[in-house]
Amino acid sequence: MGQIKKGILGGFSGTVGTVVGANWKGISYMRSRPQKIKNPRTKAQTEQRAKLKFAIDYLKPLHEAIQIGWKNAVVGKQSPFNAAVSHMMKNAITGTYPNYEIDHSKLLISKGYLLPPAEAFVAFKTSDPLKCFNYISITNGTTANPKDIALVAVYNSDKKEVIVAFGRRIPFGDPRRETRRSFIRFPENWENDYVHAYIGFISEDGKQASNSKNFTDPYIY
Secondary structure, three states: OOEEOOOOOOOEEEEEOOEEEEEEOOEEEEEEOOOOOOOOOOHHHHHHHHHHHHHHHHHHHHHHHHHHHOOOOOOOOOOHHHHHHHHHHHHOEEEEOOEEEEOOOOOOOOOOEEOOOOEEEEEOOOOOOEEEEEEEOOOOEOOEOOOOEEEEEEEEOOOOEEEEEEHHHOOOOOOEOOOOEEEEEOOHHHOOOEEEEEEEEEOOOOOOEEOOEEOOOOEEO
């Protein structure tokens, strides 16, 4: 129960109805009484939180690639990473709580209107850490330019590590749409690990991107 100390216009302490009175450094003030939440963890809320955590945990290692591939696909003040998380939750997560899985064919490291590669595959020698990612793609058209730059990300799901290759950071060859190949050097400790690979295109001026494409199945290198 609240106690009025200085008449009806004075300060009070404690609770009166939905109002809480208090005093700070001689100054009386009132605030609303916090409402009690009857069920702060409904089944739907628990499942949504779990799905969000699942998406964020998977995409975190891909953050660098997503910053490049999603930067022109955001709406309003949304960040590229948040946009990618939202898309993954809506489109690329399968299964039911708590056993979620990923549909890699629908997970995007880049998003936009450029023409994506029609097909992609990898050529490698078991003893050679240098992998050659080959892609088949139309090089001319309203949404394709021979100078579009390949964005490649390889995700080691065993070690939760990612290698991103883009533009000048690729020291081998010319990773443009017209060359139809891009190279990545794998760490030696990746041998016999499962990986997923994703590839998309970014325009030469960096203002446009394609939807990325993933290699159909995980590979063992």
